Amino acid sequence: MKLNRKLRMGMVGGGPGAFIGEVHRKAARLDGGIELVAGAFDINPDKSKQMGQELCLDAKRVYSTYTEMIEKELKLPAEDRIDFAAVTTPNNWHFPIARDLLQAGFHVMCEKPMTLNVQEARDLKKIVTKTGKVFGLMHNYTGYPMVKLARDMVRQGDLGNIRKIVVIYPQGWLATAIEKTGQMQASWRTDPKQSGGAGCMGDIGTHAENLSEYITGLKITEICADLTTFVKGRRLDDDGNCLLHFNNGARGVLHASQISIGEENGLAIWIYGENKSLEWHQEHPNYLYVKEADSPLQVWRRGNGYIAAKSKAAARATRLPSGHAEAFIEAFANTYCNFADTLRAHLAKTKPTDLENDFPKVDDGLRGMLFIDTLLTSAKSKSKWTKMKR
Numbered sequence: 001m002k003l004n005r006k007l008r009m010g011m012v013g014g015g016p017g018a019f020i021g022e023v024h025r026k027a028a029r030l031d032g033g034i035e036l037v038a039g040a041f042d043i044n045p046d047k048s049k050q051m052g053q054e055l056c057l058d059a060k061r062v063y064s065t066y067t068e069m070i071e072k073e074l075k076l077p078a079e080d081r082i083d084f085a086a087v088t089t090p091n092n093w094h095f096p097i098a099r100d101l102l103q104a105g106f107h108v109m110c111e112k113p114m115t116l117n118v119q120e121a122r123d124l125k126k127i128v129t130k131t132g133k134v135f136g137l138m139h140n141y142t143g144y145p146m147v148k149l150a151r152d153m154v155r156q157g158d159l160g161n162i163r164k165i166v167v168i169y170p171q172g173w174l175a176t177a178i179e180k181t182g183q184m185q186a187s188w189r190t191d192p193k194q195s196g197g198a199g200c201m202g203d204i205g206t207h208a209e210n211l212s213e214y215i216t217g218l219k220i221t222e223i224c225a226d227l228t229t230f231v232k233g234r235r236l237d238d239d240g241n242c243l244l245h246f247n248n249g250a251r252g253v254l255h256a257s258q259i260s261i262g263e264e265n266g267l268a269i270w271i272y273g274e275n276k277s278l279e280w281h282q283e284h285p286n287y288l289y290v291k292e293a294d295s296p297l298q299v300w301r302r303g304n305g306y307i308a309a310k311s312k313a314a315a316r317a318t319r320l321p322s323g324h325a326e327a328f329i330e331a332f333a334n335t336y337c338n339f340a341d342t343l344r345a346h347l348a349k350t351k352p353t354d355l356e357n358d359f360p361k362v363d364d365g366l367r368g369m370l371f372i373d374t375l376l377t378s379a380k381s382k383s384k385w386t387k388m389k390r
Contacts, residue, residue: 003344006035010073010082010106012066012097013089015042015051017184020111021088024138025055027332028086033340038073038082040066066097070104084134084343087111090194091202095120102131107343109136109336113206113372114365116196118389121362121369128362134346136339137360139210139368141267143334145302145326146288148313148358150271150278151215153290156310159273162216165244165252166270167208174200174238174258177231192235198372199236201227204267205256205375206368210360211269212254213367215278218246220371222385225378230259242375245385285327302326316355335359 009028014021021041028034038061041051045064052062063069066085073081084107087097095115098108114137115121128135141147153159179186188194189203196202213219222245227237238259244252257263267282279289286302300307303322308315317334320326338359345352370389378386 003348006033007083007340007343008038008081009034009036010069010085011036011039011041012069012085012087012101013041013093013111014039014086015044015047016054018088019185021086023329023332024086024088024109024111024336027329028336030329030333031337031340034336037061038063038069040064040069067100070100070106073106074104082106083347084108090188091196092116092194095124098124098135099127102127102133102135105131105133107134107346109138109339110365111138112210112360112365113196113202113368114362115369118366118369118373121366125362125366134339134343135362136335137362137365138332138335139207139214139360139364140328140332140335141207141211141282142214142360143317143331144280144282144285145307145314145317145334146280146285146300147211147215148317149288149300149307149311150269150280151217152311152313153276153278154216154271154273158276158290159271159278160275162218162246162248162250162271162273164250164270164272165212165216165218165246166272167212167252167254168266168268169204169208169256170260170263170266171204171258172261172263174231175261177233179234190234190236190238195236196372197236197376198227198240199229199234200238200256200258201240201375202236202372204258205240205242205254206371207267208254208256208269209371210364210368211267212244212252214360214364215269216246216250216271218248218250219367220252220388221245221247222387223371223374223378224385225375227375227379237379240375240379242378285331286325313355313358 040063041048087110098110101108179190224243226241228239239257242254271278277291288300290298341356342352374389
């Protein structure tokens with residue numbers, strides 16, 4: 001049996017002036033299978049109401065708090081209430097909101113990092129397992145077609161044994177103390193109470209960690225981390241450098257920075273195997289570079305037939321013909337598409353396909369929190385290597 005209707009979406013966070021909430025809304029509706037029908041958009045009830053008006057939602061389904069949303073949605077007939085909710089708040093709210101939604105019977109899509117600390121991540125994993133609800137984590141960079149192609153090339157053995165992974169994520173937007181000017185995105189990201197124990201490394205370093213493990217299928221086992229806070233008075237790191245060991249013996253370098261002046265959103269990865277290497281840049285996402293010894297550089301371009309022949313996942317994540325750029329919002333939308341199809345299968349009591357089930361989940365969130373916890377320990381330790389926590 002196929003579920004033949006749109007999924008009904010609620011949202012927590014994403015109020016006036018929010019960046020990531022609006023990206024979620026645009027991405028979720030891109031394929032036409034999800035409709036936003038309710039939300040508690042801001043901790044300020046008036047701003048939540050304002051956002052609901054801007055989105056043309058029924059005023060009765062624009063709530064002052066997420067607990068009110070849960071309570072009143074549960075009173076609606078099953079055919080009217082939300083199927084899932086997206087959590088797009090600062091980090092400190094991710095766990096309690098996701099926990100309460102799951103325990104109330106709703107499915108969840110959550111922003112990263114998944115929680116504020118490892119214990120919350122462990123607790124959330126137990127709740128997801130116990131409730132059996134579909135839980136998605138928005139590590140959007142795994143949604144790019146060429147990232148999925150890279151992963152499938154590694155899976156198919158094209159590179160041979162992986163020897164080295166270099167992943168970087170430089171930004172420059174926090175090179176000065178703009179959080180002191182009231183800039184909303186900077187204010188909460190540099191506040192330990194809202195962001196957690198790591199700043200730059202929690203915000204974007206976790207994307208680099210997740211990308212390296214997603215493409216290669218390997219796991220980080222040891223970290224040697226150096227964290228720095230360059231901006232005077234800032235309470236969290238704004239630059240980080242890590243040496244990595246992976247479970248197959250591969251070596252890695254991970255660098256993330258938000259004080260690299262002139263850099264915009266330079267996530268990039270190089271994967272070196274025994275036979276070939278791969279290179280991908282988020283700012284030029286429609287190209288994957290494949291290199292062999294004593295051979296011309298190959299540029300694999302998104303949307304061509306040879307991509308589909310090599311990777312069904314990359315083909316599924318491609319909407320436009322070659323030469324028509326796809327990027328950031330589409331990567332979010334690909335994650336939503338797979339999450340939604342898996343949720344439809346759940347509601348129809350069928351099993352999702354492997355392609356549908358290809359999106360980050362609670363285990364990826366736990367890995368991210370273990371990564372943060374380990375690098376914080378490493379940065380304070382006098383030992384060269386700190387084992388990845390479990």
